[in-house]
Amino acid sequence: MKQHAYGRDDGKGRKARVVFWNDPGQDVTGAISRSEKVAGTMEQLLGGEVYHYHSKIVMKDAHTGGMHVWHQDYGYWYSNGCLHPTMGTVFIAIDKAHTGNGCLKVLAKSQKMGRLDHTRIGDQAGVHGERLDEILKRHELNEMEMKPGDALFFHCNLLHTSEQNNSDDRRWAFLIAYNRADNNPYKKHHHSQYSPLGKVPNSAIMNCKPGASMTGKEFFSLDKNISMDALDPGFTEQMKK
Template sequence: MQLSAEQIRQFHEEGWLFLPETFSPEEIAVLRAEAEAIYAADRPEIWREKSGAPRTAFAAHTYNEAFRLLGAHPRLVRPVEQIFGESLYMHQFKINAKAAFTGDVWQWHQDYGTWARDDGMPEPRAMNISVFLDEVMPINGPLMLIPRSQQHGTLDAGHDLSTTSYPLWTLDEATVTKLVQEGGIVSPTGKPGGVLLFHGNLVHGSAPNITPYPRKIVYLTLNAVSNHIRRPTRPEWIAHQDFTPIEPVADDALLDYARRWKQAAE
């Protein structure tokens, strides 16, 4: 899959790009089922809310075949290669669960702020590319983005260790207010299978989910190989230290797996 010149222009200007229904219902069905099975497991890679509900599951592509195929899928890898102009490796892979009724807040932050401070990533030549596993609606804690905020570079942040179960480098209210006055807030929503790309310095966050509708999203953090991390402080399953370039699988690899999975379940 290749991005058009207009899509690349939008990404560089606004800092984000949404590609609706990039994956089929068959592909998403197996990913959703596998995600639920992972959340039910007792593994160190699975972080939970203070309530005990799943918050995020790291590195599923290293032990689950469906997510391995997703992590090397050309519909995700090729557009980022196109933007960065070089090969990529997987810096981080996570399945975020904004559980029904109990999904907690993600405070306002920039992803690159964490990658630089905690992992020693030299430049913001990495980005998150996300896949909606559930329908993302205005009411169930969608991601909120501040357009064009990436143009301000890496902002000062404080290390919040107490608001949620997950430590995060967060921005203060005055900074967020100023950025919102300049760029507003957008919340990309859509059906399962939608794909969202956003710049590593784009300011974003999400509110708690108090609805009966879960909101699971897979995030691949794809980093330019030349920009590999230099000073990792976090476990390898959070910030990967294998900088081997990703070799994309065939475009129908996940669909073939989903069909075999469905047949086995019947």
């Protein structure tokens, strides 16, 4: 995983390190993303068949990990040709997440506002300014302190953020994004078009052998980001340089 990771400037002097892939693959991360307990739950929440949109590991190392600015996932995915916000993410803690090492923060019921305008902040897309100030006054802030293995399911329009990691504790997390099958993007982009997920029983997670092949996961880098290009034309060309 580490060899495919890259940093995203957080606009405050640090980089948020992350690794993305589009195909679930045959390793344990693929088994988790196809499992009934994860994918099946997301199908219930989104009201229909889902497919694997992408997965990522967010790597916030001690004293160096960057922040993720206030944003909605649909703030990115809207630009990728997804017409409806029938999408969601599962956030699974690998390490203990607490306020000191940059745990996830969410604004309760903020998804009900619909998609907000996003602008480029560092190498990220985010919401800021007067509107965000007012939103923060009116929506309850929840700091999602989690133990390893805890999972949070959330809608693609939920506003969320996480601070820099200034603690001695590493904070890694495994995130799986799903799209409802009938919301297949109308154009090709850097994430997945619809492909049947092929769900597996929960037992497949424990039965997955350590060291399973990582081939075929389709890792990608920041210089292929169509959604950032929509916010800042020429973004990917800048990254290539």
